[in-house]
Amino acid sequence: MTLPRDYGGQSCALSRSMEIVGERWTLLIVRDAFHGVRRFGEFAAHLSVPRAVLTDRLTTLTRAGVLERRPGTGRREVYALTAKGVALWPAVRALSTWGDRFYPAEGGPRRVYVHVADEAPVDEDGRCTACGGHVPVADLVVAPGPGAAPAGPDADPVTAALARPHRLLTPLLPHPAHREVVER
Structure with a gap:
């Protein structure tokens, strides 16, 4: 059974923050982004996270405005921290x-x-x-x-x-x- 992403009944700033960065692997992805990891394959290889989970976490972080997808070389996109993401340092x-x-x-x-x-x-x-x-x-x-x-x-x-x-x-x-x- 998958746990819900929200903290029902909780309305404090910490619970709202945890809805974005509190899932397993998420803070390690953010840490790696600070260290300069940019591509999906780099995150996957370094963290040994299942690709479906990585896709989900990157999508959540992108939708929340913590990461942004930028054009990379060729058809591949790269991920970079936004100002909101850098504020997590x-x-x-x-x-x-x-x-x-x-x-x-x-x-x-x-x-x-x-x-x-x-x-x-x-x-x-x-x-x-x-x-x-x-x-x-x-x-x-x-x-x-x-x-x-x-x-x-x-x-x-x-x-x-x-x-x-x-x-x-x-x-x-x-x-x-x-x-x-x-x-x-």
């Missing part, structure tokens, strides 16, 4: 921080965030440890942390790309038609 960061604190990976966090301007780490509250400023998501680099597992030879392309520092909100992988040029 504090929640994604807070949940990641909470997970690192209470369910840590061996060795420390799997990913760390660095301020582009001065290459200093960003603390739990999203402030740069060097300049003290609040760092907007577009000014962050995600890098492997001390608890990151190395990407093995069979890693999907997204996992392999996340093993290198990468600026958030920028495409993580080049379009397949351009890979030969990039890899040379």
Whole structure:
């Protein structure tokens, strides 16, 4: 039996938010969009989510205005966060921080965030440890942390790309038609 998407009888802002981002896989899709995942196949390969579920979650996020579909190269479309989607960054960061604190990976966090301007780490509250400023998501680099597992030879392309520092909100992988040029 499929659970309903709405929280009948609940009218608070949290319940309305959960109707959009509270289903299984949804926040991981949003996280990956922040990391630069753009294409359906990239989300599917990295998350190992059933394609029908991924289609449903992407449709929900697009209809809610969290993601938008944009023309890609060829006939394929890509997904990108909208301003409404980017506004979810504090929640994604807070949940990641909470997970690192209470369910840590061996060795420390799997990913760390660095301020582009001065290459200093960003603390739990999203402030740069060097300049003290609040760092907007577009000014962050995600890098492997001390608890990151190395990407093995069979890693999907997204996992392999996340093993290198990468600026958030920028495409993580080049379009397949351009890979030969990039890899040379």
